[in-house]
Amino acid sequence: MIKSLSLVKILRQCSIRSIRHFETSTQPPPFSSDSTSNPISQQLPLIVNRQLEYPHVRYPPLQAWLETLGQKRDEKLGIVDLHPSIWQTSPRLDILYENIEWQKTYKKIDWAYTPPHHEYPSMRGKPWPQKGTGRARHSSRYDPQWKGGYKVNGPKGPTSFFYVLPKEKRIEGLCTALTVKLHQNDVHFVDSFDLPTHQPTYLQELTEDRFWGPSILFIDDTDIMPHNMMFASAKTEGFTVMPVYGLNVYSILKHTTLVLTIRALNKIEKKLLHALNSYDTQKDQPAPPDEP
Amino acid sequence: MPIERGLQYLRHMQRVTLKNLPMPLEKTDKWKKENPDENTIKSIMSRKGPISRNSLPPYGIDPIQAEGRLPWILTVPKEPYYEGVEEARQYLPISLRTLQRLIDLRRINPDKPVDLPVLCNTKLFSIQPDQRQFGLQLTDEGADLFSTPINLEIQWVASELAIAAIERCGGVLTTRYFDPISLSALVDAKKFFERGEPIPRCDTPPINAIEYYTDPKQRGYLANPDLIREERQRLAQKYGYKLPDSSKLSPLYHLRKDPRQIFYGLEPGWLINLKDQTILKPTDNKYQTFYHS
Numbered sequence: 001m002i003k004s005l006s007l008v009k010i011l012r013q014c015s016i017r018s019i020r021h022f023e024t025s026t027q028p029p030p031f032s033s034d035s036t037s038n039p040i041s042q043q044l045p046l047i048v049n050r051q052l053e054y055p056h057v058r059y060p061p062l063q064a065w066l067e068t069l070g071q072k073r074d075e076k077l078g079i080v081d082l083h084p085s086i087w088q089t090s091p092r093l094d095i096l097y098e099n100i101e102w103q104k105t106y107k108k109i110d111w112a113y114t115p116p117h118h119e120y121p122s123m124r125g126k127p128w129p130q131k132g133t134g135r136a137r138h139s140s141r142y143d144p145q146w147k148g149g150y151k152v153n154g155p156k157g158p159t160s161f162f163y164v165l166p167k168e169k170r171i172e173g174l175c176t177a178l179t180v181k182l183h184q185n186d187v188h189f190v191d192s193f194d195l196p197t198h199q200p201t202y203l204q205e206l207t208e209d210r211f212w213g214p215s216i217l218f219i220d221d222t223d224i225m226p227h228n229m230m231f232a233s234a235k236t237e238g239f240t241v242m243p244v245y246g247l248n249v250y251s252i253l254k255h256t257t258l259v260l261t262i263r264a265l266n267k268i269e270k271k272l273l274h275a276l277n278s279y280d281t282q283k284d285q286p287a288p289p290d291e292p
Numbered sequence: 293m294p295i296e297r298g299l300q301y302l303r304h305m306q307r308v309t310l311k312n313l314p315m316p317l318e319k320t321d322k323w324k325k326e327n328p329d330e331n332t333i334k335s336i337m338s339r340k341g342p343i344s345r346n347s348l349p350p351y352g353i354d355p356i357q358a359e360g361r362l363p364w365i366l367t368v369p370k371e372p373y374y375e376g377v378e379e380a381r382q383y384l385p386i387s388l389r390t391l392q393r394l395i396d397l398r399r400i401n402p403d404k405p406v407d408l409p410v411l412c413n414t415k416l417f418s419i420q421p422d423q424r425q426f427g428l429q430l431t432d433e434g435a436d437l438f439s440t441p442i443n444l445e446i447q448w449v450a451s452e453l454a455i456a457a458i459e460r461c462g463g464v465l466t467t468r469y470f471d472p473i474s475l476s477a478l479v480d481a482k483k484f485f486e487r488g489e490p491i492p493r494c495d496t497p498p499i500n501a502i503e504y505y506t507d508p509k510q511r512g513y514l515a516n517p518d519l520i521r522e523e524r525q526r527l528a529q530k531y532g533y534k535l536p537d538s539s540k541l542s543p544l545y546h547l548r549k550d551p552r553q554i555f556y557g558l559e560p561g562w563l564i565n566l567k568d569q570t571i572l573k574p575t576d577n578k579y580q581t582f583y584h585s
Contacts, residue, residue: 088295090294091298091299094316096308180308253309253310254309
């Protein structure tokens with residue numbers, strides 16, 4: 001266990017671009033130019049401690065490995081601390097069900113429309129006289145029992161299924177989805193999405209070697225991604241790249257693995273903890289801490 | 293630990309996907325069979341008859357055997373003898389005769405103000421606040437016998453004779469309201485102090501009692517004292533006696549309680565320690581403003 005003072009000295013001595021990730025900076029890092037030499041040239045481990053807000057009363061923080069996409073060899077760069085009220089909640093599958101139902105149905109509009117009696121052509125006359133012809137007796141041509149007739153209590157116009165799930169359920173849905181993924185070994189933490197090449201085969205072979213599953217969800221904190229990453233994920237089937245503001249329960253469960261950057265992790269934890277620990281009603285809520 | 297057991301199951305079981313989630317009970321076929329909704333009920337039941345046409349007769353009568361009879365609710369008459377019993381206030385009676393008897397037998401000291409706790413300590417009255425009993429009322433039996441000046445505080449007076457009988461001897465009467473929480477403190481004062489609660493603050497009377505307690509004719513505690521003096525003179529003229537001088541009486545007869553005060557000499561908010569013989573008073577500003585309001 002390296003103490004915090006020596007870690008700070010190491011960070012100050014090194015002047016490599018990826019260290020800017022751990023300090024709060026807003027500039028996106030440039031691409032890595034050298035792929036032949038060892039891309040990790042600083043001293044390992046990179047992180048061992050991470051400060052958490054609103055520490056949990058009962059549980060200590062969870063720990064996970066920090067990995068890279070910059071090289072094919074699976075080398076761990078350090079350990080990341082995770083907050084237990086997000087990553088160790090009770091696995092409420094019924095709340096996941098409700099969230100997914102909501103995501104499916106709130107956009108749904110039923111366009112079915114059957115015109116009623118008064119929107120049909122005129123039905124003034126009898127089609128044939130009451131008696132004499134050998135056919136059944138009818139009063140109008142467009143009655144419901146006829147083919148092509150009007151429908152009495154059919155669907156009328158566009159109906160919307162819009163509703164808003166309460167905020168606590170949506171927050172708890174996100175937390176349970178993340179715990180479910182973590183405890184089933186489907187979450188991986190990565191320092192950044194900087195790849196050495198733009199070839200999609202690089203990423204595909206990397207993920208195959210590490211058994212990361214056919215479909216992967218990559219999450220970064222901004223919506224501007226490095227060019228290599230975009231190219232590789234666009235050409236492979238099953239890889240999706242997403243910013244933090246697009247995180248939802250349906251996508252988390254649809255993809256087999258989740259890959260998060262450290263900056264995305266910080267943002268997610270900040271937002272969720274702020275929402276979990278605030279007692280404001282809808283009206284007095286202040287503005288959220290960060291913009292997407 | 294329910295969370296940890298659930299997470300243990302998660303580690304050993306299959307991966308949770310969109311198709312693996314459990315359906316809620318209300319959407320399963322078994323539940324729908326046991327609790328059918330309105331449309332299924334309508335499609336199963338007959339399309340004719342009073343049930344489907346929303347024309348059932350009122351309760352108490354069989355629709356087949358009706359034949360022009362009234363339903364049960366209209367045949368049985370109303371007998372509102374006890375209407376309003378749940379909201380009515382009860383007062384236990386105490387007559388002037390018992391009062392005089394207690395004074396003669398030296399169970400009550402007329403030199404000190406006679407109050408509800410003083411009368412309850414004689415153990416002749418059992419007042420139960422949860423049975424809607426709000427104190428004692430004065431009756432006029434023994435008005436001729438009464439002959440001691442006394443500072444009396446009672447909860448209700450119905451007749452003028454009783455008031456006149458007390459004032460003829462030189463006494464003083466006030467009617468006073470106590471809410472049930474403060475009543476339970478007054479009825480058994482020693483038990484209340486042993487409980488260790490601060491003295492409660494008396495509430496204002498309910499709306500149908502404010503008229504009574506602001507009336508000078510009933511000597512209410514919220515009435516104007518000048519009007520009360522007028523009424524004393526008027527009563528003396530009506531019943532034919534002379535009002536004794538009020539300046540000759542001892543200062544005990546001028547003792548009155550604050551509308552928020554329950555005990556003579558003790559303020560609301562104080563805690564009393566019988567074992568150490570001490571009184572604890574609140575020093576915080578908000579408590580003082582509350583109890584003194």
